[in-house]
Amino acid sequence: MNQSLEAARLDKLASFRILDTPAERDFDALTALAQRLLDCPIALLSLVDGRRQWFKSAQGMGHVRETPREQAFCAHTIYEDDLLLVEDALRDVRFGDNPLVRGDPRIRFYAGVPLRPHSDGFADDLPGLGSLCVIDTRPRRLSEDQLAILRDLAALANSLLRAHVSAEEARDLAELAEERANILDGQHRLLRQAEKLAGIGSWRLSLDERRMEWSEQVYAIHGLPVGAMPTLDEALDFFAPAEAVRIQDRLARAARLGEPFDFEAEITTADGRHRRVRSVGEIEFRHERPAAIVGVFQDVTERHLREEELRHSASTDSLSGLPNRASFEHRFAESLAAAEGNAEPIALLLIDLDGFKAVNDSFGHAAGDEVLKEMAAHMRVGCMANAFPARLGGDEFALLVTRPRDCADLENYVQKVLDRLQVMVRQDGEVRRVSATVGAVLTDGAILTPVELMRRADLALYQAKRHQRGSGRIFGVDAPIFRANVSAN
Known part of the structure; x- marks a missing residue:
């Protein structure tokens, strides 16, 4: 026996994945047809592995499903080019002493065709995988027509073997497709959960x-x-x-x-x-x-919303709720650039609170905080509703005025601010009044930096404080501004 050919034959047999599989109706129908057409009591479709011949289908063998390879007639058939014909086994030197001849099933006649179904990756002229054979318990001969029938049935057996492996591969593909579908479905479920979570x-x-x-x-x-x-x-x-x-x-x-x-x-x-x-x-x-x-x-x-809250927190004074210094400086620079491009006026008001320290000293910082909140509330309504207010720190505030009609009558506007920014604080029978002093500057068409405008407004505020607290002053204007209910004296 050529060991390399035998190894290749066994690999080819394994590739069909048919050994020890359950009975199949198509294979049984084939052996039953061989039994009837050739009028033999036994018909087999056998496959020969390294140690045995195994019957994929057997007619007339009872419950026997395999025999040792060394006793198998089919183990000889697989090396034939066409078929193996033994008309009287007792007279054949190869089989006269075979236990299957001397004992059950007492084989006297045997005719088998080797099975060589095509399989990709394997040579078609390898020894057969097994055989389709008919067996009788008496010597006999087959006619040429009967031998042709046996060959045709063997060709059909080859087709069934190829169909079997194709079906196995199809089942594998179906199982793989189902497995992948299940994996894909699981991935889709996870994706949907991840989508929902995110x-x-x-x-x-x-x-x-x-x-x-x-x-x-x-x-x-x-x-x-x-x-x-x-x-x-x-x-x-x-x-x-x-x-x-x-x-x-x-x-x-x-x-x-x-x-x-x-x-x-x-x-x-x-x-x-x-x-x-x-x-x-x-x-x-x-x-x-x-x-x-x-x-x-x-x-x-x-x-x-979180980002907006962070931006608001970063740009807002936590106590008063007004924009803080950084936010005001950013807005001031933007507004000034836009006003210069459109040749529009802008007014800047710097505001200090008068009497605020006395409230803190007499009533405590909590009362002072309430004053700051109330002043901030005043800056959001009335004449200041269209301006941009900010708390610069302590009791210092700023007001950016961009509405043209307010800028055009800035003196009257400052007086309204002075009138509005007044708070009365009462505690334990004592009363403290907090008001505002205002320094204002109006852009006059000249290109000025925010720093210069702040400097001019601060100078106007200083002049107003020196003249009288609770008053206002516009940079470049000598006349002070008073609240409507306060005389110049």
Whole structure:
């Protein structure tokens, strides 16, 4: 026996994955047909491995499913080119002493055709995997027609073996597909959970059909039940009209230029809530041409609110609730630049509180804090409602006035501020009055820096304090300004 050929034969046999498999109706029908057509009591489809012959199908063998290889007639058949024919086993030197001849099933006649089904990766001329054979307990001969029938049935057996391995491979593929489907379904469940946890959904817009596809979380963000997919126009209706136009432009640029985008905007959900969302998109290519725009959609409302709170906290005086010095300086610089570009006036008022220290000393800092809060409240209403107030520190405030009519009559405006900024504090039968002194400056068309304007307003404030606390002074104007209910004396 050529060991390398035998090893290759056994590998080929293993590749069919048929040894020790259950009975199959097609194989049993084949051996039953051989039994009837050739009028033999026994018909077998046997497969020969390294130590035995195993019957995939057997007619007339009772419950016997295998025999030792060294006793098997088929172990000889697998090396034949065409078939092995033994008309009288007792007279054949190869089989006369075989236990299967001398004992049950008392074989006297044997005819078998080797089975060599094609298998990719293996030579077709390897020794057979087994045989299709018929057996009789008496000597006999087969006609040429009967031998042709046996060969035809063996060819059919080869086809059944190939069909078996194809079915096994199909089952493997089905199992693999099911396994992958289960994995994919599990991944999708995890993705949906992750999307829900992060407030992120995915979307796709096909460029040919202009059809939207949303994940479950995108529906949730819009306040919609999962169901019919909205059109692009319906999706854009959740945004303000101007924002919808900008989004259409982004989509067009992405489709035309392959330009990705990343933006945040406000939407009004189907149930009337206002949400801040972030949308990120990029082109999906198919066959080297743009096929769709894909991206993610995230509810960033909470993050946006936290950022706004942080910005507000960083720019707001915690006690008064007014903008702080840093915020005021930023706003002052922006407003001054805009005013110079538009040739519009700006007025700056610096405000010190009079009597504030006496309240702190007499009634305590808690009372002083209440004075600051009340003064801040006054700066948000009345004549100051259209100005930008800020607390610079301690009892120092600033007021940025940009409304043209207030700037045009700045003296009257300062008098209204003096009238408004008054607080009476009563405690334990004592009364303290807190008022304001104001220094103001008006831009006169000259290009001035914020520092210079602050310097001029501060100088005006100093002059007002020297003249009389509770009064006001405009830089460059000699006449002081008093509250309406206070005389110049």
